[in-house]
Amino acid sequence: MDCAGIDELLSEYIDGTLDSKTVQMVEKHISVCVDCKKKLASLRAMVEELNALEPMKAPADFLEKIHQRMEPRSDFSRLFKKLFVPFKIKIPLQLAAAATASILVVMVLNLQKSEYQKTQPLKASKSERFAEKSKSDHLTYEFSTKTRSSAPIIEEAPERLSDSKQRMSAQKTPVQPSIQREDGPPSSVLAKARPSTGKAQPIKLAMILKPVAVVGAYPPDITMHTMPLTEGNKKTIEQERTDKDTLGRKFEAGQKNQIDDVLLRMNHIIWPLKGKILTKEYNKRKNRLTSIQVQIPAESYVSFCRELTRLGTLKTPPPALSNQHLEAVKLLINFAYPE
Amino acid sequence: MNNHIKKASGLSRADTVLIRAVQAGDMAAFDELVLKHKDRLFNLVYWFLGNYQDANDCAQETFIKVFKSIKKFRLESAFSTWLYRIAINTCKNRIKSSAYKWGKKTVSLETVNSSKNGNPFSEIVNGSPTPVMALEKKERMMRIQKAINSLPEEQNRVVVLRDIQGLSYQNISDITGLNLGTVKSKLARGRLALKNQLKGRI
Numbered sequence: 142m143d144c145a146g147i148d149e150l151l152s153e154y155i156d157g158t159l160d161s162k163t164v165q166m167v168e169k170h171i172s173v174c175v176d177c178k179k180k181l182a183s184l185r186a187m188v189e190e191l192n193a194l195e196p197m198k199a200p201a202d203f204l205e206k207i208h209q210r211m212e213p214r215s216d217f218s219r220l221f222k223k224l225f226v227p228f229k230i231k232i233p234l235q236l237a238a239a240a241t242a243s244i245l246v247v248m249v250l251n252l253q254k255s256e257y258q259k260t261q262p263l264k265a266s267k268s269e270r271f272a273e274k275s276k277s278d279h280l281t282y283e284f285s286t287k288t289r290s291s292a293p294i295i296e297e298a299p300e301r302l303s304d305s306k307q308r309m310s311a312q313k314t315p316v317q318p319s320i321q322r323e324d325g326p327p328s329s330v331l332a333k334a335r336p337s338t339g340k341a342q343p344i345k346l347a348m349i350l351k352p353v354a355v356v357g358a359y360p361p362d363i364t365m366h367t368m369p370l371t372e373g374n375k376k377t378i379e380q381e382r383t384d385k386d387t388l389g390r391k392f393e394a395g396q397k398n399q400i401d402d403v404l405l406r407m408n409h410i411i412w413p414l415k416g417k418i419l420t421k422e423y424n425k426r427k428n429r430l431t432s433i434q435v436q437i438p439a440e441s442y443v444s445f446c447r448e449l450t451r452l453g454t455l456k457t458p459p460p461a462l463s464n465q466h467l468e469a470v471k472l473l474i475n476f477a478y479p480e
Numbered sequence: 481m482n483n484h485i486k487k488a489s490g491l492s493r494a495d496t497v498l499i500r501a502v503q504a505g506d507m508a509a510f511d512e513l514v515l516k517h518k519d520r521l522f523n524l525v526y527w528f529l530g531n532y533q534d535a536n537d538c539a540q541e542t543f544i545k546v547f548k549s550i551k552k553f554r555l556e557s558a559f560s561t562w563l564y565r566i567a568i569n570t571c572k573n574r575i576k577s578s579a580y581k582w583g584k585k586t587v588s589l590e591t592v593n594s595s596k597n598g599n600p601f602s603e604i605v606n607g608s609p610t611p612v613m614a615l616e617k618k619e620r621m622m623r624i625q626k627a628i629n630s631l632p633e634e635q636n637r638v639v640v641l642r643d644i645q646g647l648s649y650q651n652i653s654d655i656t657g658l659n660l661g662t663v664k665s666k667l668a669r670g671r672l673a674l675k676n677q678l679k680g681r682i
Contacts, residue, residue: 152668156642158649187675191643194624199522200536204514207540211547 142166147177155185343434343471344460350403350453350476403430403452403476410448414441419471432475439467449474495559502550510550514543517560520645521567527640528571530629538574542567557654564655568637575633627677634658635670642667 147170153159154167171178200206225231400423411418416437424431437445439462446459453476462470494516501509521542526535545566553562628636634656641652652663 148672149665149668152671153664156649158664183679184671184675187678188643188671190620191624191639191674192646194621194644196519196644197523197526197532197535199518199539203518203522203536203540204511206536207514207543210540211544 142170144170144174144177147171147174148180151177151181151184154181155188343473345473345475346449346459347456347475347477348449348453349456350478352479399478400428400430404433406452407433407435410445410452411435411437414438414445414448416441416445416469429478430476432473434471434473436469436471439470442470445472496555499550499553499555499559502547503553510547513546513559517563518543520560521563524564524640524645525567525571527625527628527644528568528636529574530625534574538567538570542570545570558651561651561654564641568655572633623678627674630677631670631673635666635673638663638666639670639674643671 147167150159150163150167154164159167171181224235404418404421407418414437416435418433418435420432420434421430422432423429435445442459442462446455449455449459456477495513498509498513498516502513518539522535522539525539525542526532529535529538542563546563549566553559628639631639637656638652638658641647641655642649647655649660649663649667652658652667653660656663658666
Protein backbone atom coordinates (compact mmCIF):
# COMPACT_ATOMS: atom_id res chain seq x y z
CA MET A 142 0.00 0.00 0.00
CA ASP A 143 1.28 3.47 -0.88
CA CYS A 144 1.56 6.51 1.44
CA ALA A 145 -1.82 8.03 0.35
CA GLY A 146 -3.64 4.87 1.33
CA ILE A 147 -1.82 4.71 4.66
CA ASP A 148 -2.74 8.39 5.39
CA GLU A 149 -6.44 7.53 5.35
CA LEU A 150 -5.91 4.73 7.86
CA LEU A 151 -3.73 6.63 10.34
CA SER A 152 -6.72 8.15 12.13
CA GLU A 153 -8.34 4.78 12.74
CA TYR A 154 -4.93 3.23 13.55
CA ILE A 155 -4.56 5.76 16.37
CA ASP A 156 -8.03 4.96 17.65
CA GLY A 157 -7.37 1.24 17.43
CA THR A 158 -10.47 0.49 15.41
CA LEU A 159 -8.72 -1.22 12.50
CA ASP A 160 -8.77 -4.95 12.16
CA SER A 161 -5.58 -6.86 12.89
CA LYS A 162 -4.73 -7.44 9.21
CA THR A 163 -4.91 -3.73 8.39
CA VAL A 164 -2.96 -2.87 11.51
CA GLN A 165 -0.12 -5.16 10.42
CA MET A 166 -0.13 -3.57 6.96
CA VAL A 167 0.10 -0.06 8.41
CA GLU A 168 2.85 -0.98 10.83
CA LYS A 169 4.83 -2.64 8.06
CA HIS A 170 4.63 0.53 5.96
CA ILE A 171 5.53 2.85 8.80
CA SER A 172 8.59 0.81 9.61
CA VAL A 173 10.02 1.47 6.16
CA CYS A 174 8.50 4.95 5.41
CA VAL A 175 9.96 7.81 7.46
CA ASP A 176 7.44 10.43 6.23
CA CYS A 177 4.42 8.34 7.16
CA LYS A 178 6.08 7.59 10.49
CA LYS A 179 6.43 11.34 11.16
CA LYS A 180 2.81 11.94 10.05
CA LEU A 181 1.60 9.32 12.46
CA ALA A 182 3.64 10.81 15.26
CA SER A 183 2.35 14.33 14.70
CA LEU A 184 -1.24 13.15 14.32
CA ARG A 185 -1.03 11.10 17.46
CA ALA A 186 0.43 14.09 19.32
CA MET A 187 -2.40 16.29 18.17
CA VAL A 188 -5.06 13.77 19.17
CA GLU A 189 -3.43 13.31 22.54
CA GLU A 190 -3.36 17.08 22.93
CA LEU A 191 -7.10 17.24 22.20
CA ASN A 192 -7.78 14.40 24.56
CA ALA A 193 -5.78 16.15 27.25
CA LEU A 194 -7.61 19.45 26.93
CA GLU A 195 -9.04 20.73 30.16
CA PRO A 196 -12.80 20.27 29.96
CA MET A 197 -14.86 23.47 30.00
CA LYS A 198 -17.14 23.62 32.98
CA ALA A 199 -20.54 25.19 33.23
CA PRO A 200 -20.81 28.28 35.46
CA ALA A 201 -21.76 27.82 39.08
CA ASP A 202 -25.20 29.42 38.61
CA PHE A 203 -26.01 27.18 35.64
CA LEU A 204 -28.87 25.35 37.33
CA GLU A 205 -30.21 28.55 38.87
CA LYS A 206 -30.33 30.17 35.46
CA ILE A 207 -32.22 27.20 34.09
CA HIS A 208 -34.76 27.53 36.89
CA GLN A 209 -35.18 31.22 36.15
CA ARG A 210 -35.72 30.52 32.49
CA MET A 211 -38.20 27.75 33.24
CA GLU A 212 -40.35 29.92 35.49
CA PRO A 213 -43.57 31.00 33.89
CA ARG A 214 -42.91 34.45 32.62
CA SER A 215 -45.27 37.36 32.97
CA ASP A 216 -46.80 38.89 29.90
CA PHE A 217 -44.62 41.92 30.40
CA SER A 218 -41.35 39.99 30.42
CA ARG A 219 -42.49 37.95 27.44
CA LEU A 220 -43.35 41.13 25.58
CA PHE A 221 -40.08 42.69 26.71
CA LYS A 222 -38.09 39.78 25.36
CA LYS A 223 -40.04 39.80 22.15
CA LEU A 224 -39.46 43.51 21.67
CA PHE A 225 -35.90 44.01 22.89
CA VAL A 226 -34.00 40.71 23.00
CA PRO A 227 -31.41 40.43 21.52
CA PHE A 228 -30.51 44.00 22.40
CA LYS A 229 -27.70 44.30 19.89
CA ILE A 230 -30.05 43.81 16.97
CA LYS A 231 -33.48 44.96 18.06
CA ILE A 232 -32.58 48.20 19.79
CA PRO A 233 -30.65 49.66 16.80
CA LEU A 234 -33.49 48.54 14.55
CA GLN A 235 -36.08 50.11 16.85
CA LEU A 236 -34.12 53.34 17.05
CA ALA A 237 -33.93 53.43 13.27
CA ALA A 238 -37.67 52.75 13.06
CA ALA A 239 -38.41 55.49 15.60
CA ALA A 240 -36.26 57.98 13.72
CA THR A 241 -37.97 57.08 10.45
CA ALA A 242 -41.39 57.39 12.05
CA SER A 243 -40.48 60.80 13.51
CA ILE A 244 -39.32 62.05 10.13
CA LEU A 245 -42.52 60.79 8.51
CA VAL A 246 -44.68 62.46 11.15
CA VAL A 247 -42.87 65.77 10.69
CA MET A 248 -43.25 65.51 6.93
CA VAL A 249 -46.97 64.71 7.16
CA LEU A 250 -47.54 67.58 9.58
CA ASN A 251 -45.72 69.97 7.27
CA LEU A 252 -47.80 68.78 4.34
CA GLN A 253 -51.01 69.23 6.30
CA LYS A 254 -49.94 72.69 7.38
CA SER A 255 -49.22 73.78 3.82
CA GLU A 256 -52.54 72.28 2.66
CA TYR A 257 -54.35 74.12 5.43
CA GLN A 258 -52.71 77.37 4.46
CA LYS A 259 -53.76 76.83 0.87
CA THR A 260 -57.38 76.13 1.75
CA GLN A 261 -57.59 78.82 4.43
CA PRO A 262 -58.75 81.68 2.18
CA LEU A 263 -61.47 79.44 0.72
CA LYS A 264 -62.68 78.23 4.10
CA ALA A 265 -62.81 81.51 5.93
CA SER A 266 -64.73 81.35 9.15
CA LYS A 267 -68.11 82.93 9.62
CA SER A 268 -66.70 85.69 11.79
CA GLU A 269 -64.04 86.43 9.21
CA ARG A 270 -66.65 86.58 6.46
CA PHE A 271 -68.70 88.91 8.63
CA ALA A 272 -65.61 91.02 9.20
CA GLU A 273 -65.05 91.18 5.48
CA LYS A 274 -68.66 92.18 4.95
CA SER A 275 -68.41 94.86 7.61
CA LYS A 276 -65.28 96.13 5.99
CA SER A 277 -67.02 96.34 2.63
CA ASP A 278 -69.99 98.04 4.27
CA HIS A 279 -67.63 100.43 5.92
CA LEU A 280 -66.01 101.19 2.60
CA THR A 281 -69.40 101.63 0.99
CA TYR A 282 -70.41 103.89 3.78
CA GLU A 283 -67.28 105.94 3.47
CA PHE A 284 -67.75 106.15 -0.24
CA SER A 285 -71.36 107.24 0.09
CA THR A 286 -70.39 109.72 2.78
CA LYS A 287 -67.81 111.20 0.48
CA THR A 288 -70.37 111.33 -2.28
CA ARG A 289 -72.77 113.13 -0.06
CA SER A 290 -70.19 115.58 1.13
CA SER A 291 -69.16 116.35 -2.41
CA ALA A 292 -72.82 117.18 -3.16
CA PRO A 293 -73.69 118.60 0.21
CA ILE A 294 -77.25 117.74 0.92
CA ILE A 295 -76.84 116.70 4.51
CA GLU A 296 -74.00 116.19 6.83
CA GLU A 297 -74.16 114.02 9.86
CA ALA A 298 -72.25 113.85 13.03
CA PRO A 299 -69.92 110.87 13.47
CA GLU A 300 -71.80 107.79 14.50
CA ARG A 301 -71.03 104.33 15.64
CA LEU A 302 -69.38 102.50 12.79
CA SER A 303 -70.17 99.01 13.98
CA ASP A 304 -73.83 99.08 13.05
CA SER A 305 -73.46 99.12 9.34
CA LYS A 306 -77.11 98.44 8.50
CA GLN A 307 -78.33 101.32 10.54
CA ARG A 308 -75.78 103.52 8.91
CA MET A 309 -76.97 102.48 5.51
CA SER A 310 -80.56 103.32 6.34
CA ALA A 311 -79.49 106.53 8.03
CA GLN A 312 -77.55 107.75 5.09
CA LYS A 313 -80.31 107.05 2.62
CA THR A 314 -83.38 108.21 4.46
CA PRO A 315 -82.47 111.80 5.29
CA VAL A 316 -81.34 112.57 1.77
CA GLN A 317 -84.64 111.87 0.11
CA PRO A 318 -86.78 114.18 2.24
CA SER A 319 -84.39 117.02 1.65
CA ILE A 320 -85.22 116.83 -2.00
CA GLN A 321 -88.89 116.03 -1.76
CA ARG A 322 -89.80 117.98 1.31
CA GLU A 323 -90.58 121.62 0.59
CA ASP A 324 -93.47 122.54 2.76
CA GLY A 325 -93.55 120.48 5.89
CA PRO A 326 -91.07 120.98 8.68
CA PRO A 327 -88.27 118.39 8.52
CA SER A 328 -88.11 117.82 12.19
CA SER A 329 -90.41 114.80 12.30
CA VAL A 330 -88.68 113.19 9.37
CA LEU A 331 -85.31 113.81 10.88
CA ALA A 332 -86.42 112.43 14.17
CA LYS A 333 -87.45 109.18 12.50
CA ALA A 334 -84.43 108.99 10.28
CA ARG A 335 -81.95 109.72 13.02
CA PRO A 336 -80.43 106.51 14.21
CA SER A 337 -80.95 105.74 17.78
CA THR A 338 -77.63 106.51 19.28
CA GLY A 339 -78.79 106.20 22.81
CA LYS A 340 -78.22 109.87 23.36
CA ALA A 341 -80.78 112.47 24.34
CA GLN A 342 -83.10 113.73 21.63
CA PRO A 343 -82.30 117.26 20.49
CA ILE A 344 -84.44 120.15 21.64
CA LYS A 345 -86.61 121.16 18.73
CA LEU A 346 -87.04 124.81 17.97
CA ALA A 347 -88.89 126.44 15.12
CA MET A 348 -88.17 129.96 14.14
CA ILE A 349 -89.18 132.36 11.43
CA LEU A 350 -86.11 134.06 10.08
CA LYS A 351 -86.15 137.77 9.67
CA PRO A 352 -86.02 139.03 6.15
CA VAL A 353 -82.45 139.01 5.03
CA ALA A 354 -80.99 142.47 5.06
CA VAL A 355 -77.54 142.74 3.74
CA VAL A 356 -76.43 145.24 6.26
CA GLY A 357 -78.18 143.59 9.17
CA ALA A 358 -76.82 140.27 8.15
CA TYR A 359 -73.27 141.17 8.87
CA PRO A 360 -71.99 140.25 12.22
CA PRO A 361 -70.82 142.98 14.49
CA ASP A 362 -67.15 142.44 13.79
CA ILE A 363 -67.53 143.41 10.19
CA THR A 364 -66.83 147.06 9.77
CA MET A 365 -69.33 149.00 7.75
CA HIS A 366 -68.11 151.98 5.91
CA THR A 367 -70.67 154.77 5.49
CA MET A 368 -69.59 156.60 2.48
CA PRO A 369 -71.41 157.66 -0.66
CA LEU A 370 -71.72 154.77 -3.02
CA THR A 371 -70.04 156.00 -6.07
CA GLU A 372 -68.61 154.12 -8.97
CA GLY A 373 -65.14 154.89 -7.71
CA ASN A 374 -65.37 153.45 -4.26
CA LYS A 375 -67.82 150.59 -4.96
CA LYS A 376 -65.08 148.08 -5.71
CA THR A 377 -63.12 149.06 -2.62
CA ILE A 378 -66.08 148.50 -0.33
CA GLU A 379 -66.86 145.11 -1.83
CA GLN A 380 -63.21 144.10 -1.56
CA GLU A 381 -63.19 144.88 2.14
CA ARG A 382 -66.35 142.85 2.66
CA THR A 383 -64.81 139.90 0.93
CA ASP A 384 -61.66 140.08 3.00
CA LYS A 385 -63.59 140.03 6.24
CA ASP A 386 -65.81 137.09 5.30
CA THR A 387 -65.02 134.59 8.05
CA LEU A 388 -66.24 131.59 6.05
CA GLY A 389 -63.61 132.31 3.47
CA ARG A 390 -66.19 132.39 0.81
CA LYS A 391 -66.79 135.12 -1.53
CA PHE A 392 -69.78 137.01 -0.31
CA GLU A 393 -71.53 139.01 -2.86
CA ALA A 394 -74.03 141.32 -1.28
CA GLY A 395 -76.05 141.77 -4.36
CA GLN A 396 -76.79 138.04 -4.86
CA LYS A 397 -78.31 137.28 -1.40
CA ASN A 398 -77.30 133.70 -1.00
CA GLN A 399 -79.66 132.81 1.79
CA ILE A 400 -77.97 129.51 2.75
CA ASP A 401 -74.59 131.07 3.26
CA ASP A 402 -76.16 134.06 4.89
CA VAL A 403 -78.05 132.05 7.52
CA LEU A 404 -75.09 129.76 8.12
CA LEU A 405 -72.83 132.72 8.52
CA ARG A 406 -75.08 134.25 11.08
CA MET A 407 -75.52 130.99 12.94
CA ASN A 408 -71.79 130.48 13.06
CA HIS A 409 -71.29 133.89 14.56
CA ILE A 410 -73.66 132.92 17.33
CA ILE A 411 -72.38 129.37 17.86
CA TRP A 412 -68.63 129.76 17.72
CA PRO A 413 -68.25 132.33 20.51
CA LEU A 414 -70.30 129.99 22.71
CA LYS A 415 -67.94 127.11 21.85
CA GLY A 416 -70.68 125.17 20.12
CA LYS A 417 -70.68 123.41 16.77
CA ILE A 418 -72.99 122.66 13.90
CA LEU A 419 -73.82 118.97 13.65
CA THR A 420 -76.08 118.68 10.63
CA LYS A 421 -77.61 120.91 8.03
CA GLU A 422 -80.50 120.38 5.66
CA TYR A 423 -81.12 122.32 2.53
CA ASN A 424 -83.89 122.90 0.07
CA LYS A 425 -81.85 123.04 -3.06
CA ARG A 426 -84.71 124.13 -5.25
CA LYS A 427 -85.39 127.22 -3.21
CA ASN A 428 -81.74 127.51 -2.20
CA ARG A 429 -82.67 127.65 1.45
CA LEU A 430 -81.42 126.17 4.68
CA THR A 431 -84.37 124.28 6.16
CA SER A 432 -82.95 123.04 9.41
CA ILE A 433 -79.81 122.87 11.39
CA GLN A 434 -78.74 120.78 14.33
CA VAL A 435 -76.30 122.32 16.72
CA GLN A 436 -74.57 121.35 19.90
CA ILE A 437 -74.12 123.99 22.54
CA PRO A 438 -72.51 123.75 25.97
CA ALA A 439 -75.23 123.54 28.59
CA GLU A 440 -74.09 126.69 30.36
CA SER A 441 -74.40 128.60 27.08
CA TYR A 442 -77.91 127.41 26.32
CA VAL A 443 -79.64 130.54 27.56
CA SER A 444 -77.17 132.81 25.79
CA PHE A 445 -77.63 130.87 22.60
CA CYS A 446 -81.41 131.20 22.75
CA ARG A 447 -81.12 134.90 23.41
CA GLU A 448 -78.72 135.33 20.48
CA LEU A 449 -81.01 133.22 18.33
CA THR A 450 -83.82 135.73 18.68
CA ARG A 451 -81.66 138.22 16.87
CA LEU A 452 -82.00 136.13 13.71
CA GLY A 453 -85.74 135.69 13.83
CA THR A 454 -88.80 134.93 15.86
CA LEU A 455 -89.14 131.64 17.71
CA LYS A 456 -92.55 130.08 17.28
CA THR A 457 -92.43 128.65 20.78
CA PRO A 458 -90.27 129.77 23.64
CA PRO A 459 -87.26 127.53 24.20
CA PRO A 460 -87.88 124.96 26.91
CA ALA A 461 -85.93 124.98 30.11
CA LEU A 462 -83.26 122.31 30.53
CA SER A 463 -84.67 119.37 32.45
CA ASN A 464 -81.30 117.83 33.28
CA GLN A 465 -78.99 120.34 34.87
CA HIS A 466 -76.02 117.95 34.77
CA LEU A 467 -75.75 117.88 30.99
CA GLU A 468 -72.49 119.06 29.53
CA ALA A 469 -73.88 119.87 26.13
CA VAL A 470 -77.30 120.42 24.59
CA LYS A 471 -78.39 119.44 21.13
CA LEU A 472 -80.87 121.67 19.36
CA LEU A 473 -82.67 121.06 16.10
CA ILE A 474 -83.75 124.37 14.64
CA ASN A 475 -86.21 124.42 11.78
CA PHE A 476 -86.23 127.54 9.73
CA ALA A 477 -89.21 129.18 8.08
CA TYR A 478 -88.83 132.01 5.71
CA PRO A 479 -91.20 134.95 5.30
CA GLU A 480 -92.71 134.95 1.83
CA MET B 481 -37.77 -5.28 33.59
CA ASN B 482 -35.46 -2.53 34.72
CA ASN B 483 -32.44 -4.73 34.06
CA HIS B 484 -33.73 -5.35 30.55
CA ILE B 485 -33.97 -1.63 29.85
CA LYS B 486 -30.51 -1.00 31.27
CA LYS B 487 -28.99 -3.63 29.01
CA ALA B 488 -30.90 -2.59 25.93
CA SER B 489 -30.30 1.15 26.02
CA GLY B 490 -27.03 1.34 27.88
CA LEU B 491 -28.53 3.69 30.47
CA SER B 492 -26.95 3.79 33.87
CA ARG B 493 -29.30 2.93 36.63
CA ALA B 494 -29.08 6.41 37.99
CA ASP B 495 -30.09 8.01 34.69
CA THR B 496 -33.03 5.66 34.29
CA VAL B 497 -34.27 6.34 37.80
CA LEU B 498 -33.82 10.03 37.44
CA ILE B 499 -35.59 10.16 34.07
CA ARG B 500 -38.55 8.20 35.40
CA ALA B 501 -38.70 10.47 38.41
CA VAL B 502 -38.69 13.54 36.21
CA GLN B 503 -41.36 12.02 34.03
CA ALA B 504 -43.38 11.56 37.22
CA GLY B 505 -42.98 15.28 37.97
CA ASP B 506 -40.02 15.25 40.35
CA MET B 507 -38.18 18.52 39.83
CA ALA B 508 -35.38 17.52 42.18
CA ALA B 509 -34.60 14.57 39.93
CA PHE B 510 -34.37 16.94 37.00
CA ASP B 511 -31.96 19.14 38.95
CA GLU B 512 -29.85 16.07 39.69
CA LEU B 513 -29.88 15.12 36.05
CA VAL B 514 -28.74 18.60 35.11
CA LEU B 515 -25.96 18.63 37.67
CA LYS B 516 -24.78 15.24 36.48
CA HIS B 517 -24.51 16.16 32.78
CA LYS B 518 -24.04 19.89 32.74
CA ASP B 519 -20.25 20.01 32.53
CA ARG B 520 -19.90 17.46 29.77
CA LEU B 521 -22.72 19.07 27.83
CA PHE B 522 -21.28 22.52 28.41
CA ASN B 523 -17.85 21.35 27.16
CA LEU B 524 -19.42 19.88 24.05
CA VAL B 525 -21.47 22.98 23.28
CA TYR B 526 -18.54 25.26 23.95
CA TRP B 527 -16.32 23.48 21.38
CA PHE B 528 -19.18 23.53 18.92
CA LEU B 529 -19.78 27.27 19.22
CA GLY B 530 -16.43 28.60 20.41
CA ASN B 531 -18.09 31.25 22.61
CA TYR B 532 -18.59 30.97 26.34
CA GLN B 533 -21.79 33.02 26.59
CA ASP B 534 -23.39 31.34 23.60
CA ALA B 535 -22.37 27.98 25.03
CA ASN B 536 -23.92 28.84 28.38
CA ASP B 537 -27.13 30.00 26.76
CA CYS B 538 -27.33 27.00 24.45
CA ALA B 539 -26.57 24.52 27.21
CA GLN B 540 -29.34 26.01 29.38
CA GLU B 541 -31.72 25.96 26.45
CA THR B 542 -30.82 22.32 25.79
CA PHE B 543 -31.76 21.31 29.33
CA ILE B 544 -34.99 23.29 29.13
CA LYS B 545 -35.85 21.44 25.92
CA VAL B 546 -35.03 18.17 27.67
CA PHE B 547 -37.37 19.06 30.52
CA LYS B 548 -40.16 20.00 28.14
CA SER B 549 -39.89 16.82 26.09
CA ILE B 550 -38.68 14.29 28.63
CA LYS B 551 -42.14 12.68 28.82
CA LYS B 552 -41.69 11.69 25.19
CA PHE B 553 -38.31 10.05 25.89
CA ARG B 554 -38.89 6.29 25.75
CA LEU B 555 -35.47 5.21 27.13
CA GLU B 556 -34.63 3.51 23.86
CA SER B 557 -31.22 5.19 23.67
CA ALA B 558 -28.70 6.55 26.13
CA PHE B 559 -29.79 9.73 27.81
CA SER B 560 -26.48 11.33 26.84
CA THR B 561 -27.07 10.43 23.19
CA TRP B 562 -30.51 12.05 23.31
CA LEU B 563 -29.13 14.97 25.23
CA TYR B 564 -26.28 15.59 22.77
CA ARG B 565 -28.60 15.26 19.80
CA ILE B 566 -30.79 17.98 21.24
CA ALA B 567 -27.69 20.05 21.97
CA ILE B 568 -26.42 19.72 18.38
CA ASN B 569 -29.79 20.85 17.00
CA THR B 570 -29.88 23.76 19.44
CA CYS B 571 -26.36 24.77 18.40
CA LYS B 572 -27.30 24.53 14.72
CA ASN B 573 -30.24 26.85 15.32
CA ARG B 574 -28.00 29.21 17.26
CA ILE B 575 -25.41 29.30 14.50
CA LYS B 576 -28.13 30.10 11.99
CA SER B 577 -29.56 32.86 14.16
CA SER B 578 -28.81 36.48 13.36
CA ALA B 579 -27.73 37.11 16.95
CA TYR B 580 -24.91 34.56 16.65
CA LYS B 581 -23.81 35.95 13.27
CA TRP B 582 -23.88 39.45 14.74
CA GLY B 583 -21.82 38.30 17.70
CA LYS B 584 -19.24 36.70 15.42
CA LYS B 585 -18.70 40.07 13.71
CA THR B 586 -18.28 41.98 16.95
CA VAL B 587 -15.98 41.51 19.91
CA SER B 588 -17.82 40.53 23.02
CA LEU B 589 -16.75 42.61 25.99
CA GLU B 590 -17.71 39.77 28.26
CA THR B 591 -15.13 37.53 26.56
CA VAL B 592 -12.41 40.15 26.72
CA ASN B 593 -12.99 41.02 30.33
CA SER B 594 -11.98 38.48 32.91
CA SER B 595 -15.24 38.35 34.76
CA LYS B 596 -16.24 35.37 36.81
CA ASN B 597 -18.25 33.74 34.09
CA GLY B 598 -16.98 35.72 31.16
CA ASN B 599 -13.55 34.28 30.59
CA PRO B 600 -13.72 30.94 28.81
CA PHE B 601 -10.53 29.80 30.45
CA SER B 602 -11.30 31.01 33.93
CA GLU B 603 -12.64 27.63 34.88
CA ILE B 604 -9.55 25.79 33.75
CA VAL B 605 -7.50 24.56 36.63
CA ASN B 606 -4.08 26.05 36.30
CA GLY B 607 -1.68 23.24 37.13
CA SER B 608 1.29 24.87 35.44
CA PRO B 609 4.25 25.38 37.70
CA THR B 610 5.16 28.81 36.28
CA PRO B 611 3.22 31.78 34.89
CA VAL B 612 5.03 31.42 31.56
CA MET B 613 3.81 27.86 31.20
CA ALA B 614 0.31 28.94 32.16
CA LEU B 615 0.40 31.60 29.46
CA GLU B 616 1.67 29.08 26.91
CA LYS B 617 -1.14 26.74 27.86
CA LYS B 618 -3.74 29.45 27.38
CA GLU B 619 -2.32 30.39 24.04
CA ARG B 620 -2.32 26.76 22.95
CA MET B 621 -5.97 26.47 24.02
CA MET B 622 -6.90 29.50 21.96
CA ARG B 623 -5.08 28.18 18.90
CA ILE B 624 -6.82 24.81 19.17
CA GLN B 625 -10.17 26.46 19.69
CA LYS B 626 -9.68 28.65 16.64
CA ALA B 627 -8.61 25.65 14.53
CA ILE B 628 -11.54 23.51 15.64
CA ASN B 629 -14.02 26.28 14.99
CA SER B 630 -12.60 26.80 11.53
CA LEU B 631 -13.42 23.21 10.55
CA PRO B 632 -16.49 22.45 8.43
CA GLU B 633 -19.55 21.81 10.59
CA GLU B 634 -19.70 18.01 10.33
CA GLN B 635 -15.93 17.60 10.78
CA ASN B 636 -16.12 19.89 13.77
CA ARG B 637 -18.90 17.81 15.32
CA VAL B 638 -17.13 14.52 14.76
CA VAL B 639 -13.73 15.71 16.00
CA VAL B 640 -15.26 17.28 19.13
CA LEU B 641 -17.37 14.25 19.90
CA ARG B 642 -14.46 11.86 19.39
CA ASP B 643 -11.31 13.64 20.55
CA ILE B 644 -12.71 16.00 23.17
CA GLN B 645 -15.73 14.15 24.43
CA GLY B 646 -14.16 10.72 23.91
CA LEU B 647 -17.28 9.11 22.42
CA SER B 648 -17.18 5.97 20.37
CA TYR B 649 -17.76 5.93 16.62
CA GLN B 650 -21.09 4.29 17.18
CA ASN B 651 -22.19 6.94 19.67
CA ILE B 652 -21.10 9.63 17.28
CA SER B 653 -23.07 7.97 14.54
CA ASP B 654 -26.12 7.81 16.79
CA ILE B 655 -25.84 11.43 17.84
CA THR B 656 -25.07 12.94 14.46
CA GLY B 657 -27.14 10.58 12.39
CA LEU B 658 -24.16 9.88 10.12
CA ASN B 659 -23.28 6.31 9.26
CA LEU B 660 -20.09 4.77 10.64
CA GLY B 661 -18.13 5.08 7.42
CA THR B 662 -18.94 8.75 7.12
CA VAL B 663 -18.01 9.33 10.73
CA LYS B 664 -14.62 7.69 10.18
CA SER B 665 -13.87 9.64 7.01
CA LYS B 666 -15.05 12.91 8.51
CA LEU B 667 -12.92 12.28 11.54
CA ALA B 668 -9.83 11.42 9.47
CA ARG B 669 -10.22 14.55 7.32
CA GLY B 670 -10.92 16.71 10.31
CA ARG B 671 -7.86 15.48 12.17
CA LEU B 672 -5.65 16.01 9.13
CA ALA B 673 -6.99 19.52 8.69
CA LEU B 674 -6.36 20.28 12.32
CA LYS B 675 -2.86 18.84 12.16
CA ASN B 676 -2.08 21.02 9.18
CA GLN B 677 -3.45 24.10 10.91
CA LEU B 678 -1.62 23.42 14.15
CA LYS B 679 1.59 22.24 12.46
CA GLY B 680 4.60 23.22 14.54
CA ARG B 681 2.48 24.86 17.23
CA ILE B 682 1.81 21.87 19.38
